[in-house]
Amino acid sequence: MLFNLNDGDMNDSQTVFEYLGHELTVRCANDLICARTLYVQCCSLPLSSRRSIQRFYQGIEQACQQLDCTLLKTTTITTSPSLFSSLCTGLCERELIIYNNTNHPIINEGDLLIALRCSSSTVNTQGYIQIKDLFQKKNIHLNDTVPFRTVDGEEESFFSLLLQKSSILAPSLSKNIAELIKNRTIKSVRYLKDIGLARMIESLLGSLSSTLNVELNGQQWPVIPPLFTWIYQHSGFSQDEMFEYFNCGVDYLLLVDHTKTNIDDILRQLTETHTSSYYLGTFISINTSPIRKPIRLPQQPIVIPPRPRTIQLKNISFKYPKPYQTATALTNNTLPIVIKDRMKQPIANDKTRCAVLISTNDTSLLSLLAYSTSTLECAFEIVLVLSTLASLSDIARVNELYPSVVTKVIQPKKYAARHYDLDQKVDDELQLHGCELVILDRYACRLSPSFIMAWRGRLLNIYPSLLPSFRHSTSPIRDALQTGVRITGVTVHFIGESDTDNDGPIIAQESISVTPIETEIQLENRIRTLEQQLYPKAIDMVASGKIVYQGKRRMGKTNSITIIPSSY
Numbered sequence: 001m002l003f004n005l006n007d008g009d010m011n012d013s014q015t016v017f018e019y020l021g022h023e024l025t026v027r028c029a030n031d032l033i034c035a036r037t038l039y040v041q042c043c044s045l046p047l048s049s050r051r052s053i054q055r056f057y058q059g060i061e062q063a064c065q066q067l068d069c070t071l072l073k074t075t076t077i078t079t080s081p082s083l084f085s086s087l088c089t090g091l092c093e094r095e096l097i098i099y100n101n102t103n104h105p106i107i108n109e110g111d112l113l114i115a116l117r118c119s120s121s122t123v124n125t126q127g128y129i130q131i132k133d134l135f136q137k138k139n140i141h142l143n144d145t146v147p148f149r150t151v152d153g154e155e156e157s158f159f160s161l162l163l164q165k166s167s168i169l170a171p172s173l174s175k176n177i178a179e180l181i182k183n184r185t186i187k188s189v190r191y192l193k194d195i196g197l198a199r200m201i202e203s204l205l206g207s208l209s210s211t212l213n214v215e216l217n218g219q220q221w222p223v224i225p226p227l228f229t230w231i232y233q234h235s236g237f238s239q240d241e242m243f244e245y246f247n248c249g250v251d252y253l254l255l256v257d258h259t260k261t262n263i264d265d266i267l268r269q270l271t272e273t274h275t276s277s278y279y280l281g282t283f284i285s286i287n288t289s290p291i292r293k294p295i296r297l298p299q300q301p302i303v304i305p306p307r308p309r310t311i312q313l314k315n316i317s318f319k320y321p322k323p324y325q326t327a328t329a330l331t332n333n334t335l336p337i338v339i340k341d342r343m344k345q346p347i348a349n350d351k352t353r354c355a356v357l358i359s360t361n362d363t364s365l366l367s368l369l370a371y372s373t374s375t376l377e378c379a380f381e382i383v384l385v386l387s388t389l390a391s392l393s394d395i396a397r398v399n400e401l402y403p404s405v406v407t408k409v410i411q412p413k414k415y416a417a418r419h420y421d422l423d424q425k426v427d428d429e430l431q432l433h434g435c436e437l438v439i440l441d442r443y444a445c446r447l448s449p450s451f452i453m454a455w456r457g458r459l460l461n462i463y464p465s466l467l468p469s470f471r472h473s474t475s476p477i478r479d480a481l482q483t484g485v486r487i488t489g490v491t492v493h494f495i496g497e498s499d500t501d502n503d504g505p506i507i508a509q510e511s512i513s514v515t516p517i518e519t520e521i522q523l524e525n526r527i528r529t530l531e532q533q534l535y536p537k538a539i540d541m542v543a544s545g546k547i548v549y550q551g552k553r554r555m556g557k558t559n560s561i562t563i564i565p566s567s568y
Contacts, residue, residue, distance in 0.1 A: 017052045019163045021059025026166045027193045028088035029067050030251075033177070035092035037069040066168050093178075105188040105255055107208055113201070113216075113280040114266060116252035118167035121227045125194045127246040131162070134235050147230065161227060166193075167251070173275050177254075185266070188255040197250050198243040198311045204255060205310060216243070216281035218316040225249045232318040233432065239316050250280070258282075284312075319432040352543035355384040355435040357426070358394065359444035362528060364462070364535045365394050368439070369402050371536035378536075380543035384433045386410055386426060388445055406433060412445055423451040430455075439539060440495070452495055457549030459495040460542065462535050464527045466509055467491040477524050480514060487511050488523075490531050492538035494549050507547055508538040 029037045040060065057071075064071045123131065134140070135158075142159040180186040190200055201214050228248050231237070242248060256266055263279050270277040354372075356365055365385065372378050385407045387395055395407050408429060412422050422445065430438065440461040452459065463476070466489045470476035480488040489511035494504040510530055514523065541547045 015055075015163060017055040018059040018062075019165065021056040021061075022063045022165050023059075025060050025063035025067070025088070026168055027191075029063070029069070029090070030166065030169055030191050030193070032088060032090040032092070033174075033189045033191065035090035037067045037088060037090045040064055040067075040069060041072040041087040041089070063168075104206055105204065107187070107205065107212060107255065107283055108258075109212065109283055109285045110258040111187070111283045112256040112258055112263060112266070113214065113282070114254040114256055114270070115221075115250040115278055115280040116173075116254065116270070117222070117249050117276040117278075118169065118251045119164060121161060121164045121225050122166045122247075122251065123162070123227070124192055124196060124247040126196055126199075130235070130237075130245045131231065134231065138234060146227075169252075170275065173270070176269060176272070180266075180269070183260070185257055185260040186254055187257055190253040190255075192247040192250055192253060196243060196245045197247050197253070198240070200253055202310050204253075211286055212283050213286055213310055213312055214281050215284050215312045215314055216316065217279075217314045219314075220279050222249075222276065222278060224318055229318045229432070239313055239318070240311070242318070243311065243313070253280070317431055318428065351378070352380040352436050353383045353434050354380050354437040354439055354539065354543070355386060355430055355433065356382055356439045356441055357386050357443040358392070358441050359388045360442050361392055361394050363394055363441040364528075364532045365441060366397060366401075367532035368441075368536050368539070369398065369405070371540075373402070375536075375540075379540050379545075380437065382439075384408070384429065384435055386429060388412055388443070421448075423448045427451060427454065437539065437543060439535075441535070447495070456496050457494065460507070460539060461493060461495050461504075462531055462538075463491045463493065464524075464531070465489065465491065466511060467493065467506065477527060478520050481518075481520055481523060486514055488514055488527070490527060490534055492535060496549060505549065507542060508534055510534045 025040050028040065040063075060071055135142075140158065142162075143157050146156050146158055146161055177186060177189060181189070188204065190204065192200055195203070205212060205214070225248075228242065228246055231246070232239075232242050237245070267277055267279065354368075356363075356368065358365060365382075369382050372381050382402075382405055385395065385398055385405060387407070387409050388411060390409045390411070395409075398405055398407055410422065410425055410429070436458060438455050438459045440459070443461075447459075463471070465471070465473070465476040465480065466487070469485075469488070470479050473479045477488075489509055491509045492507045494507065496504045510533070512526055512530060538547075
């Protein structure tokens, strides 16, 4: 059980017993795919108060009324504090049992996986175990308000969110699925009440996992329910782990024969019953060429290559819809979400949402925040700060002075050890918070070509020299002193192509004179002050649309350079 029934902070622990009675009945009945439920028998019930037992039976009776079946009260009271069990008996046609091969279905390359979503926030049993651990680690109480809500303005607690009841399979949908099973279009139907989505797919494959993989393509998925996005954001689970532990909004999994129908036809037939259904993924073959035995050299261990993953994830995104989306722009499956607490509230203006990526202190971060919050006509706002190092003083100051700005630490070594793409994690966070511009400020990690192309025209950087001077230098300030230049400065520019090296289109530059007697530290301090003055103005010009990225233009050729006169 997820809930501690002795928790004094809980509003009404009796509600839990009613919920458990309902879920026990509905989840048993939903396991009887395409069968009419005849009766439900409660086999065992934990020893508890008389009132709790009454509420438990109320939940069962409510479910039985919805299922139009009979409740047999043959309960045995057990001494186990959390053992609930029941027996559900149903009736269905014999050929449905034969054709709906739930143990070892015949799966071929190209077969389709279709998802049915009946209840948006229903969590499988294994997922509840992970949520309980997360609550304990984060010291979250059930009566705490969830950090997201729909646009109707109603707040909701974790208690009420997690007690959302499972939906019963509609008779029209059950009849539709039965017909598809009879004509061999659907090979198998699975109800995800216990294990996560990935483990359910692996159980479908069985011994075929050595020859077949599954590619889950999230390009056509509706938005994943916000509860799972919140779990992904706060638990530290990778996307693979999320699908391993949780059902992620999928209630039923349908295995469809690709030779009998296509995606559009099967989805059209299922959506006629007003149920959310969508294409989940496809079974693909694995290159089964024989693997040579590794050669064992003297005093060297045999290195066995890692086993490829059975589930391949593609275009998967755990994110909330943008906070300022309207209800008319969204479907029934993508309710707009308002981010609260440390996330920004919906904004009444059209300010561009920006994220700042840093790897050290002494950045322009605080200057950017001060400019965006104090300048009346500023066209941008900082909503997210990502750092590759923990315990930075700049992050601590942001948390103290600007509590509405989300700050996160993404350590490259951590994700490399877990075989997780760092840029993918950064991109997930940017998408999650609806960011439109990415501001680099002494960000030490090299960006991948795919990330640069994805954010082309929205990726800004600042460099401590008048580019193209010293653009290949690792220490441009020191080189400026050593070469004896009399003028240096800072440059704000786009990063627009993956093959460039600090030579993207220039947005703005500002210069200062170099005196022969100053030291590197003195010049660096003056450069930093200049950066803090120039960077907010340059970002504002891009955010307001005064400067627009127009593709790749090498510096020193046809670039239109904005020079801001120096006050030094």
